[in-house]
Amino acid sequence: MPSLDAFGIVCADIAKSVKFYNLLGLDFPDAGDDHIEATAKNGMRVMLDKLELIKQIDKDWVTPVGRPMGLAFRCDSPKEVDATYAKVTKAGFRGKTEPFDAFWGQRYATVFDPDGNAVDLFAEL
The missing domain is CATH 3.10.180.10 (2,3-Dihydroxybiphenyl 1,2-Dioxygenase, domain 1)
Incomplete structure (x- = not known):
């Protein structure tokens, strides 16, 4: 049976997102890459991906509206x-x-x- 290991958040500005999530106890490495990860206290990995990277990977990507998650x-x-x-x-x-x-x-x-x-x-x- 599959188990949930990580979730990703698409970010317009990774540096701002790192600052925000660091305040909540996630320890991300220095911002600047297109993809970075931190591991929460419970072992769940949180991945931040730049919007530009996601658009390269998924040519059909459409930025969600509202609050999708x-x-x-x-x-x-x-x-x-x-x-x-x-x-x-x-x-x-x-x-x-x-x-x-x-x-x-x-x-x-x-x-x-x-x-x-x-x-x-x-x-x-």
């Missing part, structure tokens, strides 16, 4: 949700939903990465 980062505590949201927005990235206590039992917040992908931050209450 969402990511969720588990934080260790509700306080970490608040601190991470503050750190990301103070670094100049756009917040969508400020931290709140959700009825389903989690502290929850949402920010946008540089390419407009929604990124949720959550922790159990």
